[in-house]
Amino acid sequence: MLEVSDLRIGYGQVEVVHGVSFNVRKGECVALIGPNGAGKSTILKTVCGLMSPLGGSIMFGGRSTAGEPGHRIAGLGISMCPEGRQVFSEMTVMENLQLGAYTRRRSSIKDDLDEMMTLFPRLRERAGQDAGTLSGGEQEMVAIARALMARPKLCIFDEPSLGIAPRVVDEIEQTLLAIKARGVTILLVEQSVSMALRVADRGYVIEAGLIVLEGSSAELAGNKNVQNAYLGF
Amino acid sequence: MLIDFIQQIFNGLVVGSIYTLIALGLTTIFGIFGIAHFAHGSVAMFGGYLTYFLISALGIGLLPSFILAMAAGALLGIVLERVAYYPVRNAPPINSFIIALGLTLIIEKLNLLAFGVDQVIIPTPLVNVINVGGVTMPELRIYVLAIAAILVIGMTLLIQRTWIGMAVRAVAQNRAAAVLMGINVNSVSMFVFALSSALGVAAGVLVGALFAVAPGVSSGLVIKGFAVLILGGLGSIPGAIVGGMLLGVSEAFAAAFVSSAYKDVISFLLMILVLLVRPEGLMRRSSR
Ligand SMILES: Nc1ncnc2c1ncn2[C@@H]1O[C@H](COP(=O)(O)OP(=O)(O)OP(=O)(O)O)[C@@H](O)[C@H]1O
Numbered sequence: 253m254l255e256v257s258d259l260r261i262g263y264g265q266v267e268v269v270h271g272v273s274f275n276v277r278k279g280e281c282v283a284l285i286g287p288n289g290a291g292k293s294t295i296l297k298t299v300c301g302l303m304s305p306l307g308g309s310i311m312f313g314g315r316s317t318a319g320e321p322g323h324r325i326a327g328l329g330i331s332m333c334p335e336g337r338q339v340f341s342e343m344t345v346m347e348n349l350q351l352g353a354y355t356r357r358r359s360s361i362k363d364d365l366d367e368m369m370t371l372f373p374r375l376r377e378r379a380g381q382d383a384g385t386l387s388g389g390e391q392e393m394v395a396i397a398r399a400l401m402a403r404p405k406l407c408i409f410d411e412p413s414l415g416i417a418p419r420v421v422d423e424i425e426q427t428l429l430a431i432k433a434r435g436v437t438i439l440l441v442e443q444s445v446s447m448a449l450r451v452a453d454r455g456y457v458i459e460a461g462l463i464v465l466e467g468s469s470a471e472l473a474g475n476k477n478v479q480n481a482y483l484g485f
Numbered sequence: 486m487l488i489d490f491i492q493q494i495f496n497g498l499v500v501g502s503i504y505t506l507i508a509l510g511l512t513t514i515f516g517i518f519g520i521a522h523f524a525h526g527s528v529a530m531f532g533g534y535l536t537y538f539l540i541s542a543l544g545i546g547l548l549p550s551f552i553l554a555m556a557a558g559a560l561l562g563i564v565l566e567r568v569a570y571y572p573v574r575n576a577p578p579i580n581s582f583i584i585a586l587g588l589t590l591i592i593e594k595l596n597l598l599a600f601g602v603d604q605v606i607i608p609t610p611l612v613n614v615i616n617v618g619g620v621t622m623p624e625l626r627i628y629v630l631a632i633a634a635i636l637v638i639g640m641t642l643l644i645q646r647t648w649i650g651m652a653v654r655a656v657a658q659n660r661a662a663a664v665l666m667g668i669n670v671n672s673v674s675m676f677v678f679a680l681s682s683a684l685g686v687a688a689g690v691l692v693g694a695l696f697a698v699a700p701g702v703s704s705g706l707v708i709k710g711f712a713v714l715i716l717g718g719l720g721s722i723p724g725a726i727v728g729g730m731l732l733g734v735s736e737a738f739a740a741a742f743v744s745s746a747y748k749d750v751i752s753f754l755l756m757i758l759v760l761l762v763r764p765e766g767l768m769r770r771s772s773r
């Protein structure tokens with residue numbers, strides 16, 4: 253479904269991703285893990301069209317999307333739940349969810365809204381409240397629900413547990429598993445590597461803009477280097 | 486005394502509604518681009534002149550001329566966005582600031598070239614004066630207030646209740662997230678300039694019918710527009726409405742009860758006062 257090859261990305265003159273290749277197949281959940289500053293968010297932003305790559309290719313559903321504008325990529329069925337949530341803080345929770353379905357604005361989204369409110373009962377209580385007034389965990393739920401409102405073919409999550417209370421992190425893990433169980437294809441970046449490997453089927457380890465290791469979640473969880481660097485054994 | 490009081494409120498609301506029309510465009514453009522679109526007053530005057538020209542030279546009726554001028558204003562807005570502001574959208578703010586200043590001069594001079602230096606008054610058949618319990622309400626002023634109210638309410642509904650309006654607010658609040666939603670920021674930018682310029686033209690036509698269209702009027706309009714923005718809060722639509730009315734009414738009171746020579750002084754004192762008490766403007770959340 254998503255095929256990234258030899259992707260190189262930079263900010264200004266500085267290249268930070270030096271030829272990265274990975275793929276995500278339909279129905280899979282794939283994790284990208286690695287230390288701070290490895291280039292994970294940069295890769296995700298480029299897949300979503302918020303940045304243009306310096307080189308390499310991105311194919312989504314058999315079509316090249318590298319360098320396409322972000323709104324067009326969203327229209328092709330890629331949703332992103334960005335790092336730091338990025339909710340529309342002066343709009344209500346309900347409006348945030350509606351905007352998630354912007355690419356489907358010509359069809360009825362009432363059922364989808366209802367479904368999200370069932371998935372996140374707390375959002376139903378807060379539907380009329382400005383998203384900026386919610387707690388971090390609640391805002392993360394808004395961002396996740398907003399991404400799902402597009403009925404994406406591929407849903408990307410960038411550090412959904414960042415800066416969130418441990419109890420709520422469990423909740424987010426359950427939510428990711430529930431989303432996966434619905435058959436949504438997922439690309440996940442997560443600082444909590446143990447959580448990422450519990451949710452994902454496969455993973456890639458990225459360090460300093462290069463993929464240094466790849467394998468199934470079980471293989472990665474059993475790898476000595478991964479255990480030392482990320483799992484705190 | 487009470488009659489005088491009501492009379493001045495009426496007068497103030499009429500002028501204030503025009504300030505609001507100007508400020509709505511300025512505030513929406515500021516919200517999306519972060520630019521001070523100084524040329525907005527000249528765009529308004531362009532609309533006033535064009536309406537006068539359509540009526541007097543081509544013999545087109547008042548209402549069709551008004552609507553044609555607003556449509557022309559929308560087109561002009563799109564051209565300004567594409568030609569002037571779009572190329573510097575990623576450059577430091579000083580670039581768009583300088584472009585806004587240059588644009589003001591260019592449109593001002595184009596108005597002079599196209600329509601001459603004379604001041605003109607847009608002719609209307611509205612000459613009756615209604616008297617309600619001692620309050621004098623010229624028919625023309627009632628129409629001005631009504632037209633402005635319809636446009637302001639229409640614009641507010643558009644921004645609050647429609648997909649395109651939601652897209653406009655989304656881009657103003659978080660551009661990257663808006664792109665992720667599938668919103669085409671380019672289309673939204675053009676839409677905002679078209680809508681704002683059409684409203685600016687409407688303000689210019691109302692000014693032209695009520696007072697006059699003249700080369701010097703544009704700078705006055707744009708200064709009042711920015712005063713309203715500062716009063717109400719930058720980027721806030723409710724702020725533009727409340728601020729516009731407040732400025733109009735306080736000017737009317739100042740002119741009637743103090744001296745018309747001091748009306749601008751008093752309205753700017755009001756602005757300073759609001760800034761001292763609420764630096765973020767009347768209708769802006771203090772969290773930002
Ligand atoms: N806007 C920017 N301008 C310049 N350099 C940037 C910018 N954003 C990120 N970088 C640099 O690019 C590199 C990769 O950053 P990126 O945000 O992709 O890392 P990450 O893997 O997502 O890290 P984290 O786990 O901290 O989110 C870092 O060295 C960072 O300093």
Ligand SMILES: [Mg+2]
Binds near residue numbers: 292294
């Ligand atoms: Mg990151």
